[in-house]
Amino acid sequence: LDRMQTMMAIRQKSYQYFNDRSLVSFIDDSAKRFNGYIPPRDSLTQEWQARIFNNFTRNTVISFLSKVAMKKPSVRFVATNREGYSDMLRAHLLEKLNEYSQNHEQGDWKFLMASLECVVKGTVIVYEGYKKTRRKVREIKKFDPATGKETSKEKEITDFDDCYRHVIPLEDFYISNPWQPEIQEQVDVIWKSIVKKDEAHAEFHKFPNWKYVKPGAYTSEEFATFFKNQLTSTLENDQVDILRYFSRKNDEMVILANDVLLYDGPIPFHHKKYPFGKTIYEPFSADFFYGNSLPNKIAKDQDIINTMWMMMLDQNYLSTYKMIFTDDPDPIESTVIVPGSVIPVNNKESYRVLNEYTGPDASSFNMLQMALKFAGENAGSMLGGGSAMTDRGGRVSARQAMMADEQSRQVLGLNARMLEKLERDCTELRSKNILQFYILPDKVEAITGETGEEYKKLFSRAFKVDDTELTDGSYGTTILKMNDEQNTPTEHELAVEEEIAAMQGQNVEVIAFTPDYIRNIDFDVQVVPESTYMQSKSLKQALGGEFYQLMLTNPLANQEENLRELVKLYDQDPDRFIRQMTPSPEDAGQMPQGMPEGRPQLPQTMAQVGAAGNKPGLEKIMAG
Helix, strand or coil: CHHHHHHHHHHHCCEHHHCCECHHHHHHHHHHHHCCCCCCCCCCCCCCCCCCCCCHHHHHHHHHHHHHCCCCCCEEEEEECCCCCECHHHHHHHHHHHHHHHHHCCHHHHHHHHHHHHHHHCEEEEEEEEEEEEEEEEEEEEECCCCCCEEEEEEEEEEEEEEEEEEECHHHEEECCCCCCCHHHCCCEEEEEEEEHHHHHHHHCCCHHHHHCCCCCCEEEEECCHHHCCCEEECCCCEEEEEEEEECCCCEEEEEECCEEEEEECCCCCCCCCCEEEEECEECCCCCCCEECHHHHCHHHHHHHHHHHHHHHHHHHHHHCCCEEECCCCCCCCCCCCCCCCCCCCCHHHEEECCCCCCCCHHHHHHHHHHHHHHHHHHCCCCCCCCCECCCCCECCHHHHHHHHHHHHHHHHHHHHHHHHHHHHHHHHHHHHHHHHCCCCCCHHHHHCCCHHHHHHHHCEEEEEEEEECCCCCEEEEEEEECCHHHCCCHHHHHHHHHHHHHCCCCEEEEEECHHHHCCCEEEEEECCCCCCCCCHHHHHHHHHHHHHHHHCCCCCCHHHHHHHHHHCCCCCHHHCCCCCCCCHHHCCCCCCCCCCCCCCCCCCCCEECCCCCCCCHHHHHHC
């Protein structure tokens, strides 16, 4: 708690990078601008005056996210074996295990939410951990829809048992040194979260001291952000304040729930790092922890646009409802004049309409357009994703599409690279958690006391990854089977499983391995550059069309596959456009080069991977 007070003081301090504001004030202003918040009228604002907030900032943020955050960056793994040599199969296994884990929690959506937090607040903190939640349900044995009578039996099910990613609100994360930009170099950090009682119970109810935690009746002396709608974090009756303290230097982790100590021990991850990934939208400097946000970057432009809009609306209002001057001693008060009404006056000549008020002219609109143009340039608005047709109705050439696409990439470069760094750091943490929690210890029987079928159940696990790249470069389904050495499927069993899938029209690759094969491996994570960028469809079609024409005259090219790839670019089914050619008996033994080969060959059987690293049949895999 003493460290919490120290970190709170650091957070409440004003920084010149924030324009002499605290972090909370900086976050508030950025969030208000993103959400188009309109403050209440003050005493100086008349009822007739316009109060608007042009959504330029929000639209700019959404435009950025739609280009670079709709899918998470692609990553590659480089693994080495115990002798220090590069091992492609180990890297492939780790890549597919990571895909399996990401698919369990909608990895693309989590990346989008992390990107949103980063762009709007300037900095994002992402927690990478492991979670297992179970709950009791009533399994229906019998149900009569006519009477509503049912017979059920209570059972416990597992809701989630995997690695998971959580985007931490920036205002809930506390650091010890704002002048240390690397999160792993911080002396200690604190993650604070206020959750519902049921959420806290699901995570901590098995901790010995949980029974002493009383929800509500607890006030944290801390200033919250504007959108939490409160100045102090006063808990409701069904809320619990969770503090998680981490010290990498001392290998220490402490968990408090409403000041009740739940855990005080070492960091429970083998990697012994802070389980957090961090990145920024744009740097203030090389030695500052926090980054600049997009709403703050274009704040002045947004204010100019808002002011001009309100001035033009006020001018239009005054030109429509013109003021009237009079020297009548008994003047008419503010009256709404309606058609056909009769209003008596003492002397109509004493009333004069102020016709000098006119609506906004061309210069006002030109000025507004100029302000929007400058704001767009300052925000780095992207220009890609144009039409696939030229102004004259012709097709866009690959050169034209590439120039527009390259211009967008240059604008996006720095900010997209920041998001790629986040994915690289988080993937490294997750992969190490996979190796810790997926792979069981060597001596399961000695640790758990399980034998027979229970022992086999503990050691056996299958991982299925759909729509993924296989080792031969094609796309299909990968099934990873992890077993101890005594229960590992034979190469023949794997081949039969793959062939059955192929007979059903499915491209399936089955890999069997033992936990010892990938336990304690060394690996590195590399992000595929610009893989998060959504390439425009016009560019894909233009490049695909030129590639098709290039391959069309090549006698060595497979023209069926060439046409299939072209048809896919237009979201059509290739089988509707390709005729199936059946070779004559005399030509069945040898097909001319460049002609369709009929039914594709079955995928080669993946070999077993032994506990000692022996890989029977690995030559086939590498040849594929």
